[in-house]
Amino acid sequence: MNERQKYRLRTRSDKELIREVGPGKVYVDRETGEEYAVVGKVLPLAPSPSNTPWTVQNLRLCGCSLEQLTPKDVNDCVHCGRRLPAMGSE
Numbered sequence: 854m855n856e857r858q859k860y861r862l863r864t865r866s867d868k869e870l871i872r873e874v875g876p877g878k879v880y881v882d883r884e885t886g887e888e889y890a891v892v893g894k895v896l897p898l899a900p901s902p903s904n905t906p907w908t909v910q911n912l913r914l915c916g917c918s919l920e921q922l923t924p925k926d927v928n929d930c931v932h933c934g935r936r937l938p939a940m941g942s943e
């Protein structure tokens with residue numbers, strides 16, 4: 854289980870970063886020196902069996918009747934519990 858929540862951070866010039874944040878910590882962009890502000894939590898909400906942000910690249914269809922997207926880095930569909938086929942074997 855991944856219990857650390859990831860957040861979406863953004864600078865004034867709309868540079869985005871997804872990472873875990875520590876309480877009271879300030880994150881500054883290395884190139885521009887701008888401070889990142891937290892703009893939202895990233896799905897899945899912690900705790901979750903998945904460690905990847907819910908973006909198109911990290912999701913796939915489970916194949917069950919629910920037709921839900923499930924993270925690629927889990928063995929079982931997070932919606933129906935169905936065992937997912939190994940990656941690359943459609």
Ligand SMILES: [Zn+2]
Nearest residue numbers: 915917930933
């Ligand atoms: Zn499913």
